[in-house]
Amino acid sequence: MKTWQRFIDSYFLYSFKRDPVAVTSFSIFVFLVVISFMAPVIAPYSPYDTSTIDIMDSEIPPQWMEEGDERFFLGTDNMGRDLFSTLLYGLRTSVVIGIGAVLFQALLGIMVGLTAGYLGGRIDAFLMRIADIQFSIPYLMVAIITSAVFQIAFGVGRFEELALPLLVIIIGISEWPKYARTVRASVLGEKNKEYVEAARVIGLNRRLIVYRHILPNTLTPVLVISTIQVAQAVMSEAALSFLGLGMPITKPSLGSLINAGFEYVFSGSWWITLFPGSLLVTFTLVIILFGDWLRDVLNPKLYKG
């Protein structure tokens, strides 16, 4: 209760309320996340339930157009799935992958960054060179190799089942050096401060000093890059799925929907690509705008007075 009161009185909330861009983008973000997770309740059809899908319904334009069908609010895709329902489910997949990948890369990156920054010396050099190498390999290449190896090893059927955790790992692995670098830089700044010395004098062991004392003091930049990284991960997922390396077409995500519709754009069925495309843009844009505000408010050097 006390923490809640403290939050209500904080400068953080005060400046949030006074920034219309932050409020708008945060509300849109929350709205999208909520409706995507409530997809099974809201959506009129389930794209996973093949008994409701009829191939004869494919490529029906949105409701308000001449050939529209009032059963399908935003029309249907090339497989006859209701586009509105599919979008909700697809957004949910994208959100799960985005947040999952960020959690994974943050976990990996923070651990590496803390170890490298606190221990220093050769361990630091070694870990940071690994990070550099990882950074220089484009994630597309990692994704292509991983999914190729995986498909050979487990078969295409298994691959479709495991596509989601696999994407989380691929995007996570290709982006962790960002966290490692950020955390390492803050640790280098924090570890010579007197409170760390004081903790050592008290006789605390190394693990307690690093995790209890240094880690919380490095989390501000981590929080800021995390917002950008979620947007980045959602886009990576879309890009991989668009290239056919991500979510299979039977498990809709925003990227695989854009991909599915792409082939039909020139035959006039623009809606299959346009709606998931604009949803993707909106979703990443609100995250980035919110992240921008977060960076401003958490960086004392950028206070606007």
Added chain:
Amino acid sequence: MGHLLEVKDLEVTFALRFGDLTAIDGISFTLDKKEKLGLVGESGAGKSVTGFSIINLISKPGYISGGSVMLDGVKLNDLADDEMRKIRGDKISMIFQDPMMTLNPVLTICTQMTETVHAHRNVTKSEAIDIALDKLKKVYIPSPEKRLFQYPHECSGGMRQRIVVAIALLTNPALIIADEPTTALDVTIQAGITDLLSELCETEDMGLILITHDLAVISQVTEKIAVMYAGKIIETGRTEDIIKNPRHPYTKGLIGSLPGGQQMGKRLTQIKGMMPTLTDIPEGCAFHPRCDIGEQICRETTPLLKSVDGEKRLVACHMAGV
């Protein structure tokens, strides 16, 4: 009965790229329970390094290159890292200069206090909180129950230094090393903290090493003084004797430069020159380039500590015996 702390011929060396630097060059002193020792000297004289070498926490590339530190008959510089860590914060506590910096800004005072207790005692959470409250009361923090759950930025500077002292007391240490504990505070709060420290020494049965360059503070608190210059103790003895009757020209200079006995409108006296850097300590007596009474012998041989006016008074100066 043995002494609480016995430092003998302690040497600390910093291994740098261009060679070894001796920061502490063979210092010895003893401290008993309830006794308060002041280490005085200019910055760079090796006061803080002495403090850190007692708890064996000299930052790299420094290391203890000779001598011994004995606490209650245990030789500290022979202990393994793990054993030493159990002594730090348990038997020996340290207080630093700036209370703004020594408390972690993102943790509540409660967390920072109880983790110290947990690190050294096998107690439950509520027992640890009771110990913390008890110590906060000992350092006269008003409404400690409220303070305990606040963050450091919610307390004033003097309050924070009291909390730091309370943290140092948590495990009932036998020895407290206070490294310029009042430098960052204003004068009225200074007096409060120094009074508190000397009172606690009596009631808690502790030894205190007070490291400072402030002779006024030292003369109020301590019974013994050791004056350091360029890594050596150059004069030591009872506080009163040294303040009233300094024998080493450096000590004389330090006391002479205090504001006080001068005539109105005249400049304060000062010791001319600067302390030598550790890379080029002069031959012979390290102080001779700045000394008024130096002679040929001072340039050639290093003076050793020898007793003057009775056994407890030691001075390292060729001219002092005269």
